[in-house]
Amino acid sequence: MTDAIEAHRTDFPIEGFHHIEFWVGNAYEAAHYYRAIHGYEIVGYRGPETGVRHRASYALRQNDVRLVFTGALAPEDELSEHLMLHGPGVKDVAIQVPDAEVAHELAVSRGAVSVQEPTVVEGDRGKWKAAAIKAYGDTIHSLVENPDMTWPPPDFRLRSDSIATPIGLDHIDHVVANVELGSMDEWVEYYERVFGFVLLRHFDDKAISTEYSALMSKVVWDGSGVIRLPINEPAVGRRKSQIEEYLDFYRSSGVQHIAIATDSLVDTVAAARERGLGLMAVPDTYYDDLLERVPDLDADLDELKRLNILADQDDGGHLLQIFTRMMQDRPTVFFEFIERRGAIGFGEGNFRALFEAIERDQEERGNL
Ligand code: FE2
Numbered sequence: 001m002t003d004a005i006e007a008h009r010t011d012f013p014i015e016g017f018h019h020i021e022f023w024v025g026n027a028y029e030a031a032h033y034y035r036a037i038h039g040y041e042i043v044g045y046r047g048p049e050t051g052v053r054h055r056a057s058y059a060l061r062q063n064d065v066r067l068v069f070t071g072a073l074a075p076e077d078e079l080s081e082h083l084m085l086h087g088p089g090v091k092d093v094a095i096q097v098p099d100a101e102v103a104h105e106l107a108v109s110r111g112a113v114s115v116q117e118p119t120v121v122e123g124d125r126g127k128w129k130a131a132a133i134k135a136y137g138d139t140i141h142s143l144v145e146n147p148d149m150t151w152p153p154p155d156f157r158l159r160s161d162s163i164a165t166p167i168g169l170d171h172i173d174h175v176v177a178n179v180e181l182g183s184m185d186e187w188v189e190y191y192e193r194v195f196g197f198v199l200l201r202h203f204d205d206k207a208i209s210t211e212y213s214a215l216m217s218k219v220v221w222d223g224s225g226v227i228r229l230p231i232n233e234p235a236v237g238r239r240k241s242q243i244e245e246y247l248d249f250y251r252s253s254g255v256q257h258i259a260i261a262t263d264s265l266v267d268t269v270a271a272a273r274e275r276g277l278g279l280m281a282v283p284d285t286y287y288d289d290l291l292e293r294v295p296d297l298d299a300d301l302d303e304l305k306r307l308n309i310l311a312d313q314d315d316g317g318h319l320l321q322i323f324t325r326m327m328q329d330r331p332t333v334f335f336e337f338i339e340r341r342g343a344i345g346f347g348e349g350n351f352r353a354l355f356e357a358i359e360r361d362q363e364e365r366g367n368l
Contacts, residue, residue: 008223010196012106013098016226017172018144019059019066019151020258021092023079024328027071030088031058032162037275038335039167040067044152045159048073055079059152062164064171065260066151068092082138087330090255093135093175094142095227103143104131110194115140123154133194136177136187136231137253167271173261173338174219174228174346178246179253184218184233187253191220191229198223203348204235215243219346230346232256242331242359245367249330257323257334259346265320265339266299269307272337278325280334282308283356293349294318298341312349317342321350331365 024030034040044059046052054077057070070091072079082091097103100118108114116132128146135141152158179187191197197220204216214235221228234243246256262268273279287305291297294313299320304311310321320339327333338347362368 008198010198010222010224012194012196012222013103014195014222014227015096015098017175018094018096018142018146019068019092020090020172020175020255021057021068021070021094021142022088023082023086023091024069024071024088025083027056027058027069030069030071031060034060034067034069035162035164037272037277038062039165039169039271039275040065041164041166042159042162044156046153046156050155050157057156058159059156061151062166062169065169068153086138086250086252086254087332088328089250089333090139090175090258092132092140092142093255094130094144097143097145098147100129100131100143100145103145104133107133107143107194111190112194116142121154123156125154125158126150127154136179136183137250139177139254165271168262168264168268169260169337170263171261173259173336173340174230175258176230176232176256177253178232178234178243178250178256180247181234181244183253184216184231187231188218188220191231195220195222195227197221197227197229200228201345201348203351214241215351225344228346240362240367242362245362246332248367250332255333257336259321259336259338262337262339265309265322265337266303266307268337268339269309269322273307279308280323280325281360282310286310296341310347310350312343312345312347314343314345314348316344319343319345319347321347325361331362331367 031042040060040062043061047056054074060067104118112133118131120129130142130144132140132142200219200221202218214237215232216235217232219230232243234241294311296318297311318341322337324335
């Protein structure tokens with residue numbers, strides 16, 4: 001493992017993650033799952049009733065986490081094809097920018113492929129401007145200029161008819177991509193060139209491997225911490241790695257997990273478990289030497305064990321984290337909840353524990 005933290009501020013005008021849009025089979029059902037289990041409020045809707053013929057979208061919010069779930073109403077819609085190929089997954093990792101025109105022009109001048117010219121989106125509650133560029137696989141990055149922080153999007157109709165009890169999810173901490181074997185460095189170079197990001201950390205397959213699974217990972221960031229994007233590629237293991245399994249089922253590069261920050265992971269997980277959120281199991285033996293690995297840990301060890309919460313430590317401090325089960329039938333996308341207590345890393349010390357947990361599930365599916 002090598003750390004390459006350098007003083008840096010990107011020259012790309014960027015403010016942070018804006019929202020994440022999922023393309024799913026049944027947006028209504030997905031929205032209500034995330035409301036009931038993850039505690040998001042459903043705040044907006046766009047569909048035939050608002051003049052959009054072939055799609056239905058629900059906008060969700062919990063503190064500064066903004067999600068959209070969109071489904072197609074017709075087989076000829078591009079979304080239906082996307083769904084057929086990839087299954088439900090993340091279409092758009094939208095980034096907030098101070099000026100969509102400037103951001104789009106700069107990105108394209110640096111080699112990004114435009115998928116949407118800057119466009120004004122208007123409604124009763126205001127307007128914003130957004131453009132979009134291609135990212136890994138069929139994923140895109142919208143570049144959203146939204147100075148008033150209008151949410152749901154201006155062309156959505158407000159909804160407030162759902163009861164949601166938040167579980168303390170606060171903001172998006174990082175978004176992880178799985179990319180095809182041999183293309184990690186290309187995507188690192190893409191984020192360096194287009195967005196002016198730099199390498200934050202890098203892990204080779206010796207640092208992150210178990211008997212079966214191995215991966216290589218590089219993390220790029222904007223230098224201030226508002227955007228952190230780990231990029232994984234599979235490494236050769238004795239048997240199929242979880243990154244390969246993802247690529248086989250998603251049929252391309254794509255988003256593997258979204259990490260959401262909370263101020264109290266114990267409270268978040270206790271609330272989520274009560275509602276039936278499926279979490280990745282952790283072997284009891286994981287906790288035997290936890291205090292040796294995380295000497296700063298200030299938490300009730302029995303409680304962490306009961307809730308399956310992981311901990312890790314790096315130069316900056318320590319962190320608590322937990323991973324959900326796969327959020328759809330295909331073993332592709334999942335969530336992480338994370339509480340940073342000074343740590344700047346991503347829980348690298350837990351990769352092995354996580355992998356071992358994933359592999360037990362993989363074995364059950366017959367994909368190991
Ligand atoms: Fe993560």
